[in-house]
Amino acid sequence: MRHVAPDIASTNPPAPETLAGWHGTALVVGCGGIGTALLQALGTRAPGLQLAGSRRHGHCSPLPEGVRAVALDLTNDASLAALPQQLADLPPLRLVINTAGLLHDGPLQPEKRLARLNRAHLERSFAVNAFGPVLLAQALDPLIDRAQPFHFASLSARVGSIGDNQLGGWYAYRAAKAAQNQLLRTLAIEWRRRLPLACVGLLHPGTTATALSDPFQAGVPDGKLFSPDRAAGHLLDVIASLTPEQSGSFWAWDGQPIPW
Numbered sequence: 001m002r003h004v005a006p007d008i009a010s011t012n013p014p015a016p017e018t019l020a021g022w023h024g025t026a027l028v029v030g031c032g033g034i035g036t037a038l039l040q041a042l043g044t045r046a047p048g049l050q051l052a053g054s055r056r057h058g059h060c061s062p063l064p065e066g067v068r069a070v071a072l073d074l075t076n077d078a079s080l081a082a083l084p085q086q087l088a089d090l091p092p093l094r095l096v097i098n099t100a101g102l103l104h105d106g107p108l109q110p111e112k113r114l115a116r117l118n119r120a121h122l123e124r125s126f127a128v129n130a131f132g133p134v135l136l137a138q139a140l141d142p143l144i145d146r147a148q149p150f151h152f153a154s155l156s157a158r159v160g161s162i163g164d165n166q167l168g169g170w171y172a173y174r175a176a177k178a179a180q181n182q183l184l185r186t187l188a189i190e191w192r193r194r195l196p197l198a199c200v201g202l203l204h205p206g207t208t209a210t211a212l213s214d215p216f217q218a219g220v221p222d223g224k225l226f227s228p229d230r231a232a233g234h235l236l237d238v239i240a241s242l243t244p245e246q247s248g249s250f251w252a253w254d255g256q257p258i259p260w
């Protein structure tokens with residue numbers, strides 16, 4: 001049994017901005033470990049936001065009370081095209097946090113060496129981790145009001161940093177997260193012209209005790225494995241602090257920038 005770092009509020013970095021005054025709709029894509037914790041934290045910290053949470057297969061397990069359940073598979077174009085209609089009766093979009101990600105699934109496992117690479121697994125990882133976030137932005141773009149502030153945050157991973165890659169391995173996941181970073185950096189540059197109040201952030205949550213990290217927690221030093229609630233608190237602190245001038249950057253859970 002791994003030791004999960006305690007939820008000590010005082011260990012969170014101070015939030016320079018508060019979410020309490022945010023209004024509109026917040027959509028959390030992917031209600032896995034971190035996504036569900038984000039919805040719970042938003043319910044407390046951002047009472048002015050109407051919350052929506054997406055799952056691939058609709059409402060497969062209970063979402064926190066008051067959260068609109070939305071069906072969305074980021075790898076399916078028809079599903080992406082149907083997303084705006086599912087949000088049509090909600091207030092204007094204020095915040096989107098994409099938490100969808102894929103590291104392992106049955107035979108798809110992080111590759112320890114070149115011999116383990118598999119074309120189908122590379123394509124699947126890229127479909128979720130790289131193409132999904134930018135196609136999500138494309139689907140939501142018509143709903144964004146140019147005159148209103150808007151935050152689009154997507155969970156990346158420190159292992160997606162090319163400059164920080166010292167250990168190798170995990171080819172598909174690393175490369176797909178790096179590709180996500182480039183795609184959303186490019187999006188941020190386009191939105192700076194078209195949507196000057198928008199802010200795109202790429203965020204590393206820290207190693208967090210969820211199904212995604214479960215098989216790989218043995219090497220995490222004691223006290224460095226966050227609970228989903230703690231990770232969600234850190235992520236919201238970072239999101240609240242980001243301004244349009246910082247759009248298109250890559251941040252760790254503690255508010256420190258990560259090299260590309």
Ligand SMILES: NC(=O)c1ccc[n+]([C@@H]2O[C@H](COP(=O)([O-])OP(=O)(O)OC[C@H]3O[C@@H](n4cnc5c(N)ncnc54)[C@H](OP(=O)(O)O)[C@@H]3O)[C@@H](O)[C@H]2O)c1
Nearest residue numbers: 030031032033034056073074100101155207208210212213
């Ligand atoms: N946990 C960590 O230590 C860690 C570290 C660094 C980065 N991250 C990143 O943080 C994010 C959240 O991870 P987590 O730890 O919360 O993992 P998780 O509990 O496994 O949740 C992953 C979510 O991704 C969703 N998803 C997968 N494929 C999808 C698709 N095709 N369309 C829409 N949603 C899809 C899943 O949806 P369903 O529930 O509908 O299947 C699930 O909600 C991921 O991007 C991950 O790469 C996590």
